[in-house]
Amino acid sequence: MTGSVTLHDVARRAGVSLATASRALNGSANRVVGEALRERVLRAAAELRYSPNAHAQAMARRRTRIIGLSLHDIADPYFSAVAAGVMREAETHGLLVTMASTGHRPGAETDYVGAFRRHWATVVIVVGSRTDDRAATDRLAEELAAFEAEGGRAVAVSQPRLPVDTISIDNRAGARDLGHTLHDLGHRRFAVLAGPADLLTAAERVDGFREAVAHRGGRLAPEHVVPGPFTRDGGYAAMQRLLDEEPDVSCVFAVNDVMAVGAMAALRDRGVDLPAGMAVAGFDDIATLRDVSPALTTVRIPLEEIGALAVRLALDEGADRPRLRRVAGEVVVRASTPRLPA
Amino acid sequence: MTGSVTLHDVARRAGVSLATASRALNGSANRVVGEALRERVLRAAAELRYSPNAHAQAMARRRTRIIGLSLHDIADPYFSAVAAGVMREAETHGLLVTMASTGHRPGAETDYVGAFRRHWATVVIVVGSRTDDRAATDRLAEELAAFEAEGGRAVAVSQPRLPVDTISIDNRAGARDLGHTLHDLGHRRFAVLAGPADLLTAAERVDGFREAVAHRGGRLAPEHVVPGPFTRDGGYAAMQRLLDEEPDVSCVFAVNDVMAVGAMAALRDRGVDLPAGMAVAGFDDIATLRDVSPALTTVRIPLEEIGALAVRLALDEGADRPRLRRVAGEVVVRASTPRLPA
DNA sequence: CCTCCTTGGGAAAGCGCTTACCGGAACGGT
DNA sequence: ACCGTTCCGGTAAGCGCTTTCCCAAGGAGG
Numbered sequence: 001m002t003g004s005v006t007l008h009d010v011a012r013r014a015g016v017s018l019a020t021a022s023r024a025l026n027g028s029a030n031r032v033v034g035e036a037l038r039e040r041v042l043r044a045a046a047e048l049r050y051s052p053n054a055h056a057q058a059m060a061r062r063r064t065r066i067i068g069l070s071l072h073d074i075a076d077p078y079f080s081a082v083a084a085g086v087m088r089e090a091e092t093h094g095l096l097v098t099m100a101s102t103g104h105r106p107g108a109e110t111d112y113v114g115a116f117r118r119h120w121a122t123v124v125i126v127v128g129s130r131t132d133d134r135a136a137t138d139r140l141a142e143e144l145a146a147f148e149a150e151g152g153r154a155v156a157v158s159q160p161r162l163p164v165d166t167i168s169i170d171n172r173a174g175a176r177d178l179g180h181t182l183h184d185l186g187h188r189r190f191a192v193l194a195g196p197a198d199l200l201t202a203a204e205r206v207d208g209f210r211e212a213v214a215h216r217g218g219r220l221a222p223e224h225v226v227p228g229p230f231t232r233d234g235g236y237a238a239m240q241r242l243l244d245e246e247p248d249v250s251c252v253f254a255v256n257d258v259m260a261v262g263a264m265a266a267l268r269d270r271g272v273d274l275p276a277g278m279a280v281a282g283f284d285d286i287a288t289l290r291d292v293s294p295a296l297t298t299v300r301i302p303l304e305e306i307g308a309l310a311v312r313l314a315l316d317e318g319a320d321r322p323r324l325r326r327v328a329g330e331v332v333v334r335a336s337t338p339r340l341p342a
Numbered sequence: 343m344t345g346s347v348t349l350h351d352v353a354r355r356a357g358v359s360l361a362t363a364s365r366a367l368n369g370s371a372n373r374v375v376g377e378a379l380r381e382r383v384l385r386a387a388a389e390l391r392y393s394p395n396a397h398a399q400a401m402a403r404r405r406t407r408i409i410g411l412s413l414h415d416i417a418d419p420y421f422s423a424v425a426a427g428v429m430r431e432a433e434t435h436g437l438l439v440t441m442a443s444t445g446h447r448p449g450a451e452t453d454y455v456g457a458f459r460r461h462w463a464t465v466v467i468v469v470g471s472r473t474d475d476r477a478a479t480d481r482l483a484e485e486l487a488a489f490e491a492e493g494g495r496a497v498a499v500s501q502p503r504l505p506v507d508t509i510s511i512d513n514r515a516g517a518r519d520l521g522h523t524l525h526d527l528g529h530r531r532f533a534v535l536a537g538p539a540d541l542l543t544a545a546e547r548v549d550g551f552r553e554a555v556a557h558r559g560g561r562l563a564p565e566h567v568v569p570g571p572f573t574r575d576g577g578y579a580a581m582q583r584l585l586d587e588e589p590d591v592s593c594v595f596a597v598n599d600v601m602a603v604g605a606m607a608a609l610r611d612r613g614v615d616l617p618a619g620m621a622v623a624g625f626d627d628i629a630t631l632r633d634v635s636p637a638l639t640t641v642r643i644p645l646e647e648i649g650a651l652a653v654r655l656a657l658d659e660g661a662d663r664p665r666l667r668r669v670a671g672e673v674v675v676r677a678s679t680p681r682l683p684a
Numbered sequence: 685c686c687t688c689c690t691t692g693g694g695a696a697a698g699c700g701c702t703t704a705c706c707g708g709a710a711c712g713g714t
Numbered sequence: 715a716c717c718g719t720t721c722c723g724g725t726a727a728g729c730g731c732t733t734t735c736c737c738a739a740g741g742a743g744g
Contacts, residue, residue, distance in 0.1 A: 004492045006730055017694045022732060034692065049488070054460040055400040056730035059699045064397070066440065075426035075646065077419065077630055084417035087443045096457060098408065098440035101429045115438060118396040146391065150346045232633065261633045268635065288419055288628070291574065291603045293610065293635045304417065348700055359724045364702060376722065398700035401729045 005048045014044035021045075025052070058120060063151070067097040067311065068116025068124040070109050074101050076230075077286045078256065078303060082127050082157065085307020093315060095122070106133050110140045113154075117147045123314040125307075127157035132198035137161055153314040157306060158201055165313050167306055167325045171201055171283075172208035174299040174329030178253065178281060179212025181331050182297075186340030187251040187279060191224040193238040193263055195255045199230065205255040205283055224249060228259070235262025243270055250279060250340055257282035257289045257298055264292065264336070279337040283329070295334035302327065347390045356386035363387075367394070400462055405493070409439040409653065410458025410466040412451050416443050418572075419628045420598065420645060424469050424499065427649020435657060437464070448475050452482045455496075459489045465656040467649075469499035474540035479503055495656040499648060500543050507655050509648055509667045513543055513625075514550035516641040516671030520595065520623060521554025523673050524639075528682030529593040529621060533566040535580040535605055537597045541572065547597040547625055566591060570601070577604025585612055592621060592682055599624035599631045599640055606634065606678070621679040625671070637676035644669065 011021035016037060024033045024041035033041075044050075058064045067090050071079040083099065090097045098116070102108035109126055116124045124147055130136065141162050144154045154164040182190070192209060195202030210220045224247055228238035235254050239262065242252070254260035260282030264274060272278050275294045282289075285300035306327055313325065353363035358379060366375045366383035375383075386392075400406045409432050413421040425441065432439045440458070444450035451468055458466045466489055472478065483504050486496045496506040524532070534551060537544030552562045566589055570580035577596050581604065584594070596602035602624030606616060614620050617636045624631075627642035648669055655667065 004730095007732095008730075018731080019695075019733080020693060023693090026732085032692070037693085051456060051460050053462070053730050054457075055397040055406070055462060056699090057732080058397040059401055059701090059730080060732040062699065062732095073426065074416070074422050074429060075419075075629070077417075077422070080416050080419070080422040080425075083422075084415070084443065087416060087441070088445070091443070091445075096440055096442065096461075098438055099429070100438065101426065101433070103430070103433075114393060115396075118393050119438075120395070120397060232629070258630070261630075264635075265633045274635075286630075287417070287574070288600070288603075288630050291607045291634060293606075293616075346700095349702095350700075360701080361703075361725075362723060365723090368702085374722070379723085395700050398729090399702080401700075401731095402702040404702095404729065 004053070005050050007050070007052065009048055010041065010045045010050050013048060014041045016041060062120070063122060064120045065095050066119060066121045067095050067314075068113070068119070068121040069097050069099045070102060070112045070116075070124070070126045070128070071099070072102055072104050072128055074099065077258070077288050078284055079127065081287065081303035082307040082310075085304035085309075086125060086311055087307075088304070089308035089311035093311070095311075102128070106130065106136050107139070110136070110143050113140065113143045113147060117143070117150065117152065121152060123311065124152060124154045125157065125310045125314065126154070126159055126162075127310075129158040129199050129201040131160075131200035131203070155310045155314045157310055160200065163322060165321055165323045165325075167310055167313065167327060169201070169301055169306070170326050170328045171204035172211070174283065174301070174331070175205040175208030175253075175255075176212040177329075177331045178283070178297075178299050179209045180216070181333060182251055182253070182279070182281060182337060183212065183216045183218075185279075185333075185337055186342060187337075188218060189249045189251070190218070190220060191226070191242055191247055191249045191252045192220060193235055193242070193252060193254040193259050194225050194227045195230045195234070195259065197227050202230065202255050209253055223247070230256060230259065232258050232262035232265075235259030236266045237262075239263035239266035240270075243267075251281065251337065252278060253281045255283050257284045257286040257296060260296055260298070261289055261292055275336045275338050279340070281337050285332055294336040297334045297337040298332055299329040300332050301329045346395070347392050349392070349394065351390055352383065352387045352392050355390060356382045358383060404462070405464060406462045407437050408461065408463045409437050409656075410455070410461070410463040411439050411441045412444060412454045412458075412466070412468045412470070413441070414444055414446050414470055416441065419600070419630050420626055421469065423629065423645035424649040424652075427646035427651075428467060428653055429649075430646070431650035431653035435653070437653075444470070448472065448478050449481070452478065452485050455482065455485045455489060459485070459492065459494065463494060465653065466494060466496045467499065467652045467656065468496070468501055468504075469652075471500040471541050471543040473502075473542035473545070497652045497656045499652055502542065505664060507663055507665045507667075509652055509655065509669060511543070511643055511648070512668050512670045513546035514553070516625065516643070516673070517547040517550030517595075517597075518554040518557075519671075519673045520625070520639075520641050521551045522558070523675060524593055524595070524621070524623060524679060525554065525558045525560075527621075527675075527679055528684060529679075530560060531589075531591045531593070532560070532562060533568070533584055533589055533591045533594045534562060535577055535584070535594060535596040535601050536567050536569045537572045537576070537601065539569050544572065544597050551595055565589070572598055572601065574600050574604035574607075577601030578608045579604075581605035581608035582612075585609075593623065593679065594620060595623045595625075597625050599626045599628040599638060602638055602640070603631055603634055617678050617680050621682070623679050627674055636678040639676045639679040640674055641671040642674050643671045
């Protein structure tokens, strides 16, 4: 990058030293720069369209104003909602966010956290939820610990067992509440599209739902719990497999909205009338999906708020860390789960 | 950030000089480091868990491996699709992307490009489409020019009149094709939910559609072109206003899918049967929205591919810049626009 | 009138890295 | 045996900024 104007140029044009120029521009603490000089410097800077080099500042100050955000897939509305919250909050603090999509690749999070560490990010936020690969989790934990040891602040969202502040979505309680609600609507025979086996978030939702069913004296048959990717197509395929077994079921719970919508498509393609022929419920309350028809019963998670909270948590100089914040979901009943005629 | 291990530590532990350590680690060009030494250095680095400081490298090399991406709103699926493409392609090149949501705030893009410039980003990508505020556009153009003058590469998506490589979605042709298709389906009386007046993307889509209608000997009545925000609620409200006028219309074209879905919700709330009572078409073919019902007729834009293309374009050392790439849309007819019975 | 603060500016030492540039050693050709 | 050449390691000069330390000048207090 050639030709950029440096502080040196500004100082020369204003006829002052580098030190004075620097002080004039950032109004350095416990040091006053004469009004006249400050004026001169500011004017010179403006005339030259000077903008300080962020890396040089980072070197000298030994810190930056960037947030590193690692998530699975920005195209997934779940993650983009969280990202939106992070970015909104970041902006109010004058922070820039650099983002990485791990694409569900195990280990990628650790690599990216490493990159953020190399960049002296002030804050790193990882949102995910892998649970199976214990070794990978340990390496991530180690990397995050190193990052915090160097003065950074990390927050994990939906990613337990990490030695940093974490925000935990109460998946279990949300799914349980949903289960009870569906039971109250008269449903007794359930199936679950369970999502990926290795995703803790998915597992918790299944468990919570199972608890509710059990609590009401029912039982979730193992063959009615079908796994699959956390995507629209995953939901579609899982629903097809389920239908192939001709299950005796009146209501299917997909552990996220995206899958639920895929499941609805599969049902329709098989000629099932919705919502009369089958009730469908999801999880997350993705904004973009609120207008599917029939409108989806789901558990609302304040995703954007969670993103903002992550930033605030990281910036908050509280003691006794790591801290844990639980955020609850709220069942929203819509048209996709009508009351079952007795 | 204290306690981080530096190259100095590595060099000392390996018993070599800084220069050698550096050379051993980056295998510097036209310079060979003895195998034994290189081994020693690598081992020392691994033992110390050394990771180079990105800012120091940036300072010394005078460039970085980051892409600055500015867009309106990451929570909007249109933008998150483009972002996903950018990030996917960035990763294959070992680039990190730092992202900014302008939140539709005029001038914010310029501020963020300035920030990216300060960071010596190698590439800046702005995706947007404001057209009304000429002064703002000029300032953005100026900032981008300065950025490129300093050796960076910028690409604009859907943002014309900028002195950099730009990717232009052929909104006009897409909307025209859609108009013809709808006409072929027997529709004659159209309304348009036109989106924000100041967004070029929206304006072009309206124009293209209008052209098609005119070409077939029809006419789009001004009161049937209703503006509004580019959002679900914008579509909902616009549709309501339209219905309040009790227009003699059989088909409404919302200039993006998100609005189309909002419009469908409004129609349903007014008791209109879909798709029989009113045909609805959108634009973009947002993946998350493919399963609304009735399935939405729309114009498919390869958004993710566009994001990836932007990165490739920026990295491509082609001559005769600025270059212009047009990408076309493709009409996808689905259930929301049935053939009108003659 | 001298000393001691206080105020405000400059010189210079880094921050952690890359990369000319320099120089010693080993080697081959004559 | 001498003189290029190569090879390969070290020394040091930055990259653009902040910040400590030092110093000059002016004012207050004795």
